[in-house]
Amino acid sequence: MKILGLIVEYNPFHNGHLYHLQKSIEKTKATHTIAIMSGNFLQRGEPALFDKYTRAHAAVKNGVDLVIELPTMFACQSAEIFSHGAITTLNSLNCVDAICFGSEEGDVDILYTISKILVDEPEEFKISLKKYLSDGMLFPTARSLALFDYINDFKLLDISKEKLLNILNSSNNILGLEYIKSILKLNSKIKPYTITRVQSDYNSETIESNICSATAIRKQLKDLNDISSISKVVPNNTFDVLKSKIDDDFYPMFDDNYFEILSSIIIRDKNILNTYFDVNEGIENKIYQSIFTSLTLDDLKESIKSKRYTMTKIKRTLNN
Structure with missing residues (x-):
């Protein structure tokens, strides 16, 4: 077995x-x-x-x-x-x-090598990472460059800097x-x-063959409201x-279906929003301010979005 x-x-x-x-x-x-x-x-x-x-x-x-x-x-x-x-x-x-x-990527050995470095954090890797961070680079960029330096110096993989960056930035x-x-x-x-x-990219919204992303399927159902599609x-x-x-009248659920309920909760709990899990960094203030100018969930998410708050962060926060 x-x-x-x-x-x-x-x-x-x-x-x-x-x-x-x-x-x-x-x-x-x-x-x-x-x-x-x-x-x-x-x-x-x-x-x-x-x-x-x-x-x-x-x-x-x-x-x-x-x-x-x-x-x-x-x-x-x-x-x-x-x-x-x-x-x-x-x-x-x-x-x-x-x-x-x-x-x-499709090659588990490459992914395993990268993962092991990130878990073990060898001294040479940490020194390189610290150097790039001290140069003012954002952490993801600094980490990518430190990884490449370590892999290249110790000849762990035959990989270009561009390919490594692609690997680290693919969902x-x-x-x-x-x-x-x-x-x-x-x-x-x-x-x-x-x-x-x-065939299909994870976030692709189009159906072009018999294999497509789940994102495309959900969009198709939402736009056409027809299971046969x-x-x-x-x-x-x-x-x-x-x-x-x-x-049996159990229809697909889309995030905008609960916008009215979400609005009521935000207004009701305005003084305790920051007690919800992952509601931090002042995002509760932005959520409360934005609810009064938003007609849909998409409006609300776009109003909250900024360099500080990514769309994924916003979606998870609103779900909490």
């Missing part, structure tokens, strides 16, 4: 997820699969399209053996905390042999690096694997599960 762990959101389970599942099983030679899945709210600070039970049902119908919920306190957080929660959960089961994640690579870092920190026996993402990009099992829910 060999058990494969998958860290997923399945929002919803589409053809790309089925490809990833099948290729991961093939690559790891797994006999069983366990998916750690976000619940009703997701890593980027958005509600799931359908509830966690519906998404778990679709996952099992498409071949996943067991779905375990990733608690919201981890699911709606940064890549580091999200990954730590997921890997800790898998590791605590004491039966998972491997994980396999999609990445833009799925970032998650992959955090998965591996968590495995190393936990001294876990789980072995990491990766497969290259195919996504039939070619999701497995038949997913389509049947989702259509059954809609036929």
